[in-house]
Structures are given as structure tokens and as C-alpha cells.
Amino acid sequence: MDFEWEPEHQAFVEELRAFIREWRTPELLAEYAASYGAGGPELARFRTALEEKGWARMCWPVEQGGQGKNLLYQFLFVEEMEYWGMPYGNLTYTSIGPSIQHFGSEEQKKRWLPGIWNGDYTFAIGYSEPNAGTDLAALRTRAVRVGDEWVINGQKIWTSLADVATHIWLAARTDPDLPKHQGISVLVVPTDAPGLTIRPLHAMYGGHTCETFYDDVRIPVGNLVGGLNRGWGIVMHALNHERVGLAATGALARLYDQLVAHLAEERPERLADPVVRRRLAELALDLHEHRALALRNAWIISKGGTPIAEASMAKVSGTELRARIANTAMDLLGRYGALSKENGELAPAEGRMEWAFRIAPIFRFGGGTNEVMRDIIAGAGLGLPR
Amino acid sequence: MNLDLDPTQELLRDTVREYLRSEVPLDRIRALERDQHWDEALWKGVCDQGWLALPFAETRGGSGSLVDAGILVEELARRAAIVPLMEVLACGVALERFAPGPRSEALLEDLLAGRILPVPAVLEADDDFGRIALSLEDGCLSGEKRFVDYGQFASRHLVAVRDAGAPALCLVDAQGPGVSCRALRTIGRTPAAAVTYRGAPAERVAGREAVAALLLLGRAFAALQCVGSAGQALDQTVAYASVREAFGRPIGSFQAVKHHAANMAIKVVSSRHLAYEALFALDRGRASAAQVALAKASASRTAPEVTMLAHQIHGGNGIIEENDLYFFTLRGKERSLAWGSLEECLADVAAGVHEPVDWLR
Numbered sequence A: 001m002d003f004e005w006e007p008e009h010q011a012f013v014e015e016l017r018a019f020i021r022e023w024r025t026p027e028l029l030a031e032y033a034a035s036y037g038a039g040g041p042e043l044a045r046f047r048t049a050l051e052e053k054g055w056a057r058m059c060w061p062v063e064q065g066g067q068g069k070n071l072l073y074q075f076l077f078v079e080e081m082e083y084w085g086m087p088y089g090n091l092t093y094t095s096i097g098p099s100i101q102h103f104g105s106e107e108q109k110k111r112w113l114p115g116i117w118n119g120d121y122t123f124a125i126g127y128s129e130p131n132a133g134t135d136l137a138a139l140r141t142r143a144v145r146v147g148d149e150w151v152i153n154g155q156k157i158w159t160s161l162a163d164v165a166t167h168i169w170l171a172a173r174t175d176p177d178l179p180k181h182q183g184i185s186v187l188v189v190p191t192d193a194p195g196l197t198i199r200p201l202h203a204m205y206g207g208h209t210c211e212t213f214y215d216d217v218r219i220p221v222g223n224l225v226g227g228l229n230r231g232w233g234i235v236m237h238a239l240n241h242e243r244v245g246l247a248a249t250g251a252l253a254r255l256y257d258q259l260v261a262h263l264a265e266e267r268p269e270r271l272a273d274p275v276v277r278r279r280l281a282e283l284a285l286d287l288h289e290h291r292a293l294a295l296r297n298a299w300i301i302s303k304g305g306t307p308i309a310e311a312s313m314a315k316v317s318g319t320e321l322r323a324r325i326a327n328t329a330m331d332l333l334g335r336y337g338a339l340s341k342e343n344g345e346l347a348p349a350e351g352r353m354e355w356a357f358r359i360a361p362i363f364r365f366g367g368g369t370n371e372v373m374r375d376i377i378a379g380a381g382l383g384l385p386r
Numbered sequence B: 001m002n003l004d005l006d007p008t009q010e011l012l013r014d015t016v017r018e019y020l021r022s023e024v025p026l027d028r029i030r031a032l033e034r035d036q037h038w039d040e041a042l043w044k045g046v047c048d049q050g051w052l053a054l055p056f057a058e059t060r061g062g063s064g065s066l067v068d069a070g071i072l073v074e075e076l077a078r079r080a081a082i083v084p085l086m087e088v089l090a091c092g093v094a095l096e097r098f099a100p101g102p103r104s105e106a107l108l109e110d111l112l113a114g115r116i117l118p119v120p121a122v123l124e125a126d127d128d129f130g131r132i133a134l135s136l137e138d139g140c141l142s143g144e145k146r147f148v149d150y151g152q153f154a155s156r157h158l159v160a161v162r163d164a165g166a167p168a169l170c171l172v173d174a175q176g177p178g179v180s181c182r183a184l185r186t187i188g189r190t191p192a193a194a195v196t197y198r199g200a201p202a203e204r205v206a207g208r209e210a211v212a213a214l215l216l217l218g219r220a221f222a223a224l225q226c227v228g229s230a231g232q233a234l235d236q237t238v239a240y241a242s243v244r245e246a247f248g249r250p251i252g253s254f255q256a257v258k259h260h261a262a263n264m265a266i267k268v269v270s271s272r273h274l275a276y277e278a279l280f281a282l283d284r285g286r287a288s289a290a291q292v293a294l295a296k297a298s299a300s301r302t303a304p305e306v307t308m309l310a311h312q313i314h315g316g317n318g319i320i321e322e323n324d325l326y327f328f329t330l331r332g333k334e335r336s337l338a339w340g341s342l343e344e345c346l347a348d349v350a351a352g353v354h355e356p357v358d359w360l361r
Helices: A007-023 A026-034 A041-053 A071-083 A091-103 A106-117 A231-246 A250-266 A274-302 A308-338 A341-346 A348-365 A370-381 B007-023 B026-035 B040-048 B066-078 B085-098 B102-112 B208-243 B255-283 B289-318 B325-337 B342-351
Strands: A123-126 A142-146 A149-157 A167-173 A184-190 A196-202 A208-220 B118-121 B140-149 B156-163 B166-173 B179-184 B192-206
Touching (some): A071 A250, A091 A106, A091 A123, A123 A208, A167 A231, A184 A208, A231 A308, A250 A274, A250 A308, A250 A348, A274 A308, A274 B255, A274 B342, A308 A370, A370 B255, B007 B066, B066 B085, B066 B208, B085 B118, B085 B192, B085 B208, B102 B192, B118 B140, B140 B179, B208 B255, B208 B325, B255 B289, B289 B325, B289 B342
Antiparallel strands (some): A149 A208, A196 A208, B156 B166, B179 B192
């Protein structure tokens, strides 16, 4: 056993922290918050700088444009960026790009990847439907081949970013006669395609997601990724990439630190209260337990393993903890805890705890609901019968 | 970085596990519990195998690794063994590393040769590690220590005292004059004693650093005992749920049972990681009191939570003593209180909550 980081990992963290100190400006953070990750001039400048460093893809093989680094670098990168609330790549970058790289044709890679890496392209993800969520393979949106085109009809929901995206990464049924997991394909739909209707759904965390309606939407046959009826494997691959970020400790540690800093500065008498300190200590304990699981997950991947149970453990533990931190933080803040950031200096810690409480539910069911994650831990991890 | 056992450590774990499986019948443990005794036969075996030397310097036949010693501690807990291994190792390591010199050398030689069996005697009537009052006066001790694990069977007590006001450790002949032990019956069913010293001759062998080290070592080892109990309870539960049927299916196929098991596994994996991480840091002299407190808080919380879920899944079968589950429930809870309960450890963490932590390194 050896719990030590290698010197090169430590050096990387130092370099990364210096980079973050340089780029973490109020302007950048304001733009990031206002555009909910979609884009803007500051973000574009920042993404260019990040792209020059090559960090976001540093663990990719060299021949695919990466640096061939050990996956622990990726873990440190995501954790640190999450901690500082920095935009390090949305799902287009972390999930769709790798999937196109893995499953796409050479022509498709040339067509879409450069725009993904430089931020020109944003892909919204169209998996879920009103009647196909956790049971995703029940999806019914149809794509029918007519000549050189696919004609799409149906409805998707939780198509976040669709209103600002350039493309939709769509899972559609291309063969209704095959068993439900086998008749699905992945198609790339430009958001300006005629017949596509996008309707925003305003969410309680202040942002919005979208539902998208497909009414005889026509796209070229060349927009089908990874082979006819091969969509299920592609979706699972992309979801695995998506879950890595969901398990990060960084954002949670940041919330905790902000809570403690607020109490220390504004409510020292409350921080001196042994009951308050006891509850904070318990959150610190939870955070350390979660950090252990997140690190184990990354470490197993870095050795070339597939941490099926460990990934699910980290996902469950991190997302449950996020809700617990937000809830406890608001309790410790009392009535001030209810104040949102719009209240200016009256809102404790800029209203982050109040906001964290509103957004926390998403993480528990999103990216694979925690109940399914626990099934995976019990089945694939512990070997309990189906 | 390597977050798992390396091949040598895996071999050690497998060897110990196999040895305990073949040499320690669980019915013998039941008999020892009834007789309120300890497992002298196993102790002899542990000494003969050379495992006692594990955390000590290579010149003494060890690997110098607390993590290796931790593997032994965890495996013994998984077999519900009744031997004072962690107590003896904590004494020996505190002396070897924090009170170097000819006296400690001689004591370690005696310890490894089986000539002495020392156990720590720390807590007093008010059960508070921070308030040790027993004072060394003219080479003698008069007063009481409580919760001295294996105190009635040890040959020496390594007693935490005040010497001219400062923390120190002194050695007392536990079977000698002026020492009387009253056996305590704990939920863990392992031996412990309340000890009264009446002018018992005592030899000062170490100072403040060794006292602090002894407390951290005891805490980290006790964390692994909790983890061992919880881990064994989980494994036994998975095996049971895979074969026990209800409504024509193994109960382990029901989602409610799966979710209990998944939550148990999350607890065990994270607590085990933190416990070994603490030992690793202690080995390098870099463990803060807060880190060890976090590890023990985690383990102290995990053991009762996991074993209670194990009982829920076992139903009535887990309650009867013919089933092995009770070993881990009872030992796990007792160990979760030993060397710092969840509340005591969280209080230590709470004392430093305002101090910055580098979460990611």
C-alpha cells in the first residue's frame, strides 16, 4: 500500500493551481454563471488557454491528440477545477467528444471534433423521453431512413442546453422489431433543422432544461454515429464518461469550506458553539469518506481496470453527500440560510448553500439514479443474485 | 500510489486468514467467551509464526510496516480472535520509535521472545484520554486504571502517568505486588480489567512523545478492528442473502436487500481506506491527530451501522449464538468505543474544523 502522490502529480497540481489563480476572474465566473456553461467571449478566451495546455485531454493516447498521461492526472484536474468552480468542459467536451473519437467515422471526427475542442460546438444530449428515463431502452423516438436521409419523429425531455446548442446527440429507435436494447442508434441533429421545436422548462435551481419535439426532422445519413442499431453501447460508453464528474469531491469540499469560512467571518459565536462544530465535524468525516471512494475509483481506472462497483459507490456517496451538506449548511445558518444570492450581502456565502439545496436532487437521480447504482454495487460488486 | 495491498501484503493476508481458519475453530472462541479467558493457544501460534515482529525493524525480524501490522489486526478481528495483539504492538512500537535507547531495546527483545506481555493502561475513572492523573511518586503507583484490555492476563502494564506533571509511560509488573485486577464484562466479550495499584513498583520508560504515539497507534489499530468486524459481517451477509430464499427467490435478489448491502459496502470500503491511510501516515511520522481521529470516527460509525444492517438481512438467524454474526456485532461495537468513540473522535475533529484542509492531496 502506498497512499502517496507521485512528485509529478504534485507538480501538476501546483501548475494547475497557478493557472487557476491567473484565470479565475470575476468576469469569467459571472459569464459562466449567466450562460450556464454555454459560452461567451471570456469563456472562449479561457477555453483557448485551456486547450493550449492540453489538460482536458491529457490522458488520451498521444496518437489521438492527447498526452498519454495516467488517469490520476484527470482526477486531479477535475477535482481542482470543480473545487474552484471553474468551467473545465461541459458534457460536450467530457462525454460526447470522447464518444465521437471512439465510435465516429474519420469523416465525422474531422467534421465535429475541432469545433468541440475549441468550444464552437455545443451538443445537447437527447436520451430521456417522458416515458423512458431510468428505463432508457424503452425510448420510442423513431428515425426512419428515406433515401439519403433519416426522418425523425418523437419527443425528448431533459435535453439541457438544446436552446443554445449547435447539435443534439440523439438516441432514436431505428428498428422497432429488434429487442429494445438492440434497435437504437445515435444520430447527430443540428439544432437549426426544420421540424425541431425546442421548449425551455424552468427548473427550481434557477436554470432551465428543455424538451425537444421532432416533427419530420430530416438529417443526412452521414449523421448516424457508430453503426446502425449500435446506439445502446454508445450511450452506455458516454454515460460512463458523464459519471466521472458526478463523483468529484471538489465541489463538495468547496461548499463545506465556504460554509466554515462564512461562519468564521460573520458568525464566530455560532462557529464556537460545540453543537455546530460537531455537525461540521460530521460533514468533514463524510467528505473524507467520499474522497476515499472517489480516489479509489480514479486509481482503479488509472491502472487499466474497470471500476464498475467503485464508480457507483463514488457516485452514490458524492451525490447523497451534496444534498446532506446543503441541508445541514442551511440548518446551521438559520433563517439566513433561506436567503438567495439576490439578497446581496444579506445572503450568507453569496447564497451558495441555498442554491446547492435547490440543485442537489439532480445529482442523486441524474447520470444513473442512485437506486440503480446500488443495484450495480450489490450485483456486479458483491455478487448478489439478479 | 497503490491503494490496494501489494503482492507481499496479499500473501500475508491470505496466509493469516488461512491460518486462522484452520487453527481457530469458532467454537473454541465461544468457549473462551464463556470462560472469560483469552486464546493462549492462538497467541503462541502468532508468536511462533513471527507475526509479532511485523511492525518492528528488519533487524528484529519485522518489515517495519504498520500497514503490515494492520493487516494482521484486521484479519484477527475478522476471526473474532481473543488475543492482545494490537495492545502489545502499540506498546512495542511506541517504545521502539518514540523512546529509543537501551531500555527499550531490552524490552523489545523480551517482548519478541515472549518473555513479557505488556498491554497499555491509559484510561481512569472519568474515561477521558485528556485527563490522565495517576502520578508516578518515588518509583511507585497508587491509584486506578480502567478499561485495561487484557489487563488481568498481561505480564506488564505500560501505564500512562504523570511524572513531575508531564505525561510519561511507566512499566509495572502486572502480576507483582500492589497490583489487583477486577475483570470487566464488556459487550465485546473480550477481557478487560479495572486495575488498582497500591504502591506498585513502576519504572519510567518513556516520555510525552511516546504517550501521544501510543494513543494514536491504539486508535488506528482499533479502527482496523472495527473495519474487520464490519467487513466480515458484510461478507457473511452477502453469502447468506445469496442462498436464503423467500417467496421462491434468494433474498439477495430483492432490491431492498441489495440496497442495504450496497450501503454496507460503501461504509466498509471507505472506512478501510481511511484506517490504512492513517497507519500509512503514522508510519511516516506524518499523521496528524485529526487524521487518526477521522479514521477512527469513520470506523466507529461503520461497525455498528454495518452490523445492524447485517442483522436486518439475517433476521432471527443472526440473533442466535450458533450463528457467527454476533461476534462481529458485539466486538465491533465494543471496538468502536475503544481508543476513542465516534463522539470523542468527532470532538477532536471539531476542535480543528476551522483549520484549512487540502482536500485533494
